[in-house]
Amino acid sequence: MPQHLVLVGGGHSHVGVLRAFARHRPANLAITLVSDRPVSLYSGMLPGHLAGLCPRAALEIPLAPLAAAAGARFVEATATGIDRAGQRLLLAGGEALPYAWLAVNIGITPDLAPIEGAREFACPVKPISRFLESTDAVSAALGQPGGPQSLAVIGGGVAAVELALAFRQVAGRVAGAPVAIAILARSGLVTRLNPRAQALVRAALARHAIRVVEGFDAIRVDGHGVTARDGRSEPAEAIIVATGARAPDWLASLGLPVAADGSLLVGPDLCSPEDERIFATGDCATMQESPREKAGVFAVRQGPVLAENLLRRAAGQALKAYHPQTAYLTLLSTGDGRAIAARGAFFALEGRWVALWKDWLDRRFVRPSVQPATGARADAISDR
Template identity: 40%
Template sequence: MTSKRLLLIGGGHSHVEVIRRFGINPEPGAAVALISPDRHTSYSGMLPGLIAGHYHFGDCHIDLDALCRRAGAAWIGTSVTGIDTERRSASCADGSKHAFDVVSVDTGSTPVIAGIPGAARHGIPIKPVPRFLEYWATLRAAARSATIDLRIAVVGAGAGGVELALAMQHRIRADSGRARFTLITDGSAILASHPTRVRRRFTAVLRQRGISLRLNAPVQSATADGLVLRDGEVQPADHVIWVTGAAAPRWPRASGLQTDTAGFIAVNAHLQSPSHAWLFAAGDVAAMMATPRPKSGVYAVRQGPPLAENLRRALRGAALVAYRPQRSALALISTGDRYAVASYGPFAFSGAWVWRWKDRIDTAFMRQYNAPAQDGR
């Protein structure tokens, strides 16, 4: 049987499910390879818990090499810099090239900082996660040895920014470290996509924990002294964490793939590129043109099964199936301690039991990928 080459670019939430399913039910004649620069990929739902000290590294990271070996796939430890659409080949940062018949992209996104002068030099984005975790270890050590409070600014007040500020503060206090936190957003409210009850609850939590909140404060530039806000006001900061909106990688558009206006790979209802039928995309890097949804790990997880099915069908030359995303997603947002708030549509509820519920969901998800799978569900 002639071998078909399936190349997966990025170790995101959708791709780990693709690998798991191809391992449980191998596709005859298909050679599967995954390209990702990091051997361990983090599960975004548990990252705040790791920062807060509730989890260990292995609890919330998937070993891509081990997952691939169990599935009979190959893990290639580098990053893709472009695709040759004529030759169907991916070029990588280490100089290697990898040919394919079908390719899928699930590399995620990074915070938007390119338009802010000084942002890259003065501060650290939350993604890539491995780089942030290295910085976080250094920051914790600095807070433990500080004789005065470190001034830490978190830029971005969506769920990611709010959770991160609370988680960092929780861990530094547990370390007996010294730090003061400021949460900064250019919007008029935190958690803008969530219901009023959720926003009010977290506003109260931030106030109770002594985290300063700056609303309607777009960052104009970053300097060694802090952040320059609108009207030239300076927010002093020793450390800046960027948790702003999602930015797309540059190479998809540069490779000639169809993208949306922000540079994310355009996909149709089959998670397939309209411009190149042999290319698929999922997770944050994909833009569902007919049914736009927020950049969220919840949608990336849900895209895994239909993506796996369509990649299998594409290898066979069979008709594809449509993916119909849910209209809204449940968000379980932690408050640093073992307490969380549930947000779904107009509804909100909270408590320690919500955190335990979230913990059960997250740990069950991780068990699928860090141990041999037992079934195909």
């Protein structure tokens, strides 16, 4: 009798797991993929899409065919909790799915609680599907007569920079008065990148007339702009929130150990230390012994290890350990056909060929045309 494995969320790791299972279908598992959306949207290509460099379809990974190739059932539903004692995944609408093993890869969303009015007046960058729905209207109207003439991106990380640069391309398509674009960062700008890369980022922002306001701790937004804790305000008619994120609240109510951001703590085997049936990866998990920042590269790299550990767990074998790298490649699109590459303490480059390199890696992840024969590395994207 096959054991029931439920994969919750169509995140980067589960895409990798399903691709691995499509190559070698597990005989002893009946698999169900549960996702609140029929497609997984790849964030690495989101700025390029906004900037008009690729169509929406380029960042979509349809989940039903992916599940079918792996012999898995696809259920489009929102998970709302886990009944651990009864081994059931709870779904919105009151249904429940029994499981023997469960893997959670549902991502995180910006924490809007510290910013009053954010729900009403701002577009949070995650979930990406909702972000695209709300920014379609912004993109269409930005700079047009009667549309927003100013845009603020709250956040100081790579995503905030890429989005500001992408919206500059959107605004640039409109003749007339230039749209004012600002990045409002609580502390510094892209501080996890090395100093050379930071300088390239600042130069790109200056080239595109994007103002950077640092030390701006946004606490309120309304129809006129953004207010900081120290009383400063920045006018903005369109506001994007790309700040630090929190895991969905229900993860913290499972009685399992969680990190400060509400993500599930996992061991090197990607399993909860308190429940051998529950695995978690990507942004909604924190590796207890080697915590890393939330980045898609880790979600991708965890995929093959998760696939193997789910098989091993079901077979009663010892699990493999995942060892996350300390340095990884960041490829930041500047929206103008160029990109910045950064890795470790010194490496930083900018150019058109970097954008081509990023595009090649991104497209290979979304549509891998050549599947690795061994299954050892399902992550064609490698670093992002």
